[in-house]
Amino acid sequence: MPSFSFGAVARSGGRRRRIAVSLALAGALGAAAACAPSSAPAGADTDAKASAKPQIDSDFDLDALVAEAKKEGSVTVYDSTGDITKTAAAFTAKYGIKATGVKSKVGDTLEKMTRENQAGNVTIDATFYEDGPSLVGQLLAQKVVYTWIPGTLAQDIPAARQNPLQILSKGNMWIYNPKLFPKGCPVKNVWDLADPAWKGKVAMQDPLGKPNIVEFFNQLKAGGDTQLRQAYKTKYGKELPSGDSAGEAWIKALAKNNPILTSSDDDAAAAVASPNQTKDRVALVSNAKFRDVKDKNYSMRVCTGMQPWAGYQYPKYAAVASKTEHPAAAKLFVYFMLTQDGVDTQLGTGGVPGNPTLKQGSVMPDGLTDWNKQLFVFDPAGLSSDFDNLQPTQDLWRLNHG
Template sequence: MSRHVCGDRPRITARRRYFTAALLAGALGGGAACAPSSGGTTGSDSGPGSAPSATAVVDSGFDLDKLIAAARQEGGITVYDSTGDITKTVDAFTAKYGIKATGVKSKVGDTLEKMTRENQAGNVTIDATFYEDGPSLVGQLLAQKVVFTWIPGTLAQRIPAANQNPLQVLSKGNMWIYNPKLFPDGCPVKNIWDLADPAWKGKVALQDPLGKPNIVEYFNQLKSVGDTRLREAYRAKYGKDLPAGDSAGETWIKGLAKNSPIITSSDDDASAAVASPNQTKQRVALVSNAKFRDVADKNYSMRVCTGMQPWAGYQYPKYAAIATKSKHPNAAKLLVHFMLTQEGVNTQLGTGGVPGNPDLKPGAFMPDGLTDWNKQLLVFDPAKLGRDFTDLQSMQDLWRLNNG
């Protein structure tokens, strides 16, 4: 049985919101897909790809000066994001271009539901979103033409094709952490399979996977792309091979779920369970790199599990999408372009991260113990996003049945 440090009610609320959003999007999909759009215009003129589509709109005639002029004619915009850093982004955008931008922090399930409702009603207030759940973006918002992907032509040859639709603007990480004051010799977890071992029963904290979609995606990606390395790590720990017919990802997920993990309603609670100043219990936790700001702000003691095999966590991408019925499509495009520049993406790299535009520098801050984002963290395969969406329910069920 899992342990809940913040009670059951927040967990149920988060889960219900996500399921409600998924069901709603499916129900509204037919109407949303048939709606006309003003969101696919290129620069200040209509052009190829002006109709909403699950296919990315590459603005081959991109002209930044023309886009700025057109955007200033449209007025202010509103963008939803999963992080409070969005306020820094919109403030910098407004200061640079003189276009009022409002940033709203919103969970992905709530954003999905609101954008789908607005599209169906033809009353769009959310012009764009920086969105952290690739499966529902691909499987619902893009597929049902609630949003579309726009890419400035000048960057189409620079951004890897795999990261163009949906358009990845940056990635951050969820990583396994420990308290170096309680473990002065280093992370006590050397292998990902340790987390499913009885020795760590009740000592692993993480946000409820049923309320945090990118953890479920992590599980699906472990199953689809992580099998070989998980098997290698299993052999290293147990000195024998995992049976060939068993899924390494599912076996590990079941083991973690059955190991009485400490389920929290937020990353704040998960990090506190490990790193708070008066913490005496020896635990590890899965938290976002954003929580490393608490080292300075709250005197937390935390470090990434350096050397943990095969990964010390995973990268989770953030994508940009524009509402197909936005009344301010050019201003929304300008905001997307801004996030593909160093000035723009820096507003969200205060605790580290990797820009989607490979020409840009990663965040200067590196969480203690993390030395290489790409080698130490599992990198999601964007080609699996559609499959991750299809497998969402079955993976949630796998977790629920084994964690009950």
């Protein structure tokens, strides 16, 4: 197989036009959320961008819910990973209820659920959703969806994971090709990624087309300052100027170092790990890409020991469509994902269940030994702020990337 080519990425401006359209839509929806009058129930935060309080079903009865869901007959759930088809198949096998799982990018899901809610013609009953800021700032704020939690499990799930309901965490991590670098990852520090030696050699999905990278940037600005400053001192032997935001400084430096921006994680992984690859590159990819080691004979490993983190965890949240005609089936699907049988369908390449009483996936990406210690972990308390800072952070990246 020939080594990866970036011709498909650079050939035309079509993809960038589609990204621009998506961003314009997101901006319009955000403006609508900010201007619309609040319809929050009594006792809920009346800020239009604040998430509605979760519905904790204190009278939860699993048998009664299953019986009602069977009467409804079916359920459709959208997710940004193809693993949703496995979850749907397992759900149908367990409960005898027809479930359809649809892989959809978060931006497409946001648009479709919003339009369906406005039209009163809902086909998406629930979503497993990876973009926390738009979930909190748009879908929940506009009552397009709501958070539902079975009362019997509420005590097992930390409060920080309930609003919105976190069902799973996956990871984006820095990888290298061990065949080209048998002594280990050539990048030891996140500031190395901004070093001239790695100019044009860092592959990653375009942040303007992948919301959780922008969220990562915002989370870094809010919660990564101390670690980034220490990593800077370790590399350069001096302090980062105290007046600078460490997060903003790193984002600007990375953008200016001309990273190779791709339209998908598939392309970023191929840039590093595809068979016969000879280029000395590193890449930021989802842990799901490690299935390509077996499926495509890729050579890839997590940058073990990279300081202060080898990547970041990104949460996946569950939400039920407010106007669904299958509310019981949608709730049952959420409940299923909070059990071992359900979450196991999405742990084929690893991950951390949102319900901490469940076991983590037995498969671990090569080089990753501890999800919480090696990866930066998002703070869900910052989701509303992340939503507010979406455009400024996109502009920061856009203005500094060559």
